[in-house]
Structure formats: structure tokens, C-alpha cells
Amino acid sequence: MVADGEVMGFIPTVDSAKARRFYEDVLGLRFVSDDPFALVVASQGTEIRIAKLHEFTPAPYTILGWRVKDIEQEVRTLSAKGVVFKRYPPLEQSDAGIWTSPSGARIAWFADPDGNVLSISQHVDGVASA
CATH class of the missing domain: 3.30.720.110 (Signal recognition particle alu RNA binding heterodimer, srp9/1)
Structure with a gap:
């Protein structure tokens, strides 16, 4: 059931380097991973995928x-x-x-x-x- 799954957030970015500095250094979120599609950080066990886009x-x-x-x-x-x-x-x-x-x-x-x-x-x- 979906209700039993872990929640994951999604946020778009066009500059993953700036996003990583902001979410890690300013907000203090924990770095999880970085790949060609998304930067992932965590907040109290909830993962947030910062999706890498060309524009939005x-x-x-x-x-x-x-x-x-x-x-x-x-x-x-x-x-x-x-x-x-x-x-x-x-x-x-x-x-x-x-x-x-x-x-x-x-x-x-x-x-x-x-x-x-x-x-x-x-x-x-x-x-x-x-």
C-alpha cells in the first residue's frame, strides 16, 4: 500500500551545484547522492530529489x-x-x-x-x- 511507503519530495533545479550548496550549507540537509538525473538530500529521514532540468x-x-x-x-x-x-x-x-x-x-x-x-x-x- 502507498500509505505504508516512505514519502519522497521532488524539487526542480537548473543549477545543481548552487542547489547543493543551498540545501546542504544553508539549510543543513544531509547529502545522499548525486547522479545525472538528480541530487538527493535528506531531512529527518525523508529524501528530497532535486531533479536536474534544463529549464522550468x-x-x-x-x-x-x-x-x-x-x-x-x-x-x-x-x-x-x-x-x-x-x-x-x-x-x-x-x-x-x-x-x-x-x-x-x-x-x-x-x-x-x-x-x-x-x-x-x-x-x-x-x-x-x-
Whole structure:
């Protein structure tokens, strides 16, 4: 059954060298492999295949995100590494770029070197994801 399988994420890139530096050095993901088709990294046991393409248009929405325990600290850490957090008017975001959803979840968005939108979020215990 599919429900018993391991989940794997997919992200496109046109520059796998830049992508590898970003996902390993900036985000701290573990390198798994690199072949002519994809760079593979892992996050808490979930593999992410960064597919090598000649061209693509990044989606305007979040394609992958991470739940974190302390979003303020994560934003500070990533900002210190050069990550710029996205602004989405008319959402009311903090000076750091964090939006608080109606459920209480706090979310911040950023892009990888290819323009793929990623997010980090901190969720309120017992409340469904935003």
C-alpha cells in the first residue's frame, strides 16, 4: 500500500551545484547522492530529489516546508546565512517576515536559488496545519 511507503519530495533545479550548496550549507540537509538525473538530500529521514532540468518556471506557491520548534530562531539563523524571507501583501507579517495564521500557526516563506518557494512553520499543539 502507498500509505505504508516512505514519502519522497521532488524539487526542480537548473543549477545543481548552487542547489547543493543551498540545501546542504544553508539549510543543513544531509547529502545522499548525486547522479545525472538528480541530487538527493535528506531531512529527518525523508529524501528530497532535486531533479536536474534544463529549464522550468518556479511555481508561485510553496512546494515544500518544514515544521520547526522555534520559528523566530530559525528565521534568525537562516537570515544570518543570507536567506531573504518573502513578503506577501496583504498578509500582516512581522518585521522578520513571519505571518500568524488564524489557527495560530506561524509561517515564513523563502526561495531557493532556483526561485522555488519553501517555508518554515511553527504550529500550535493540537491544531491542524495551516
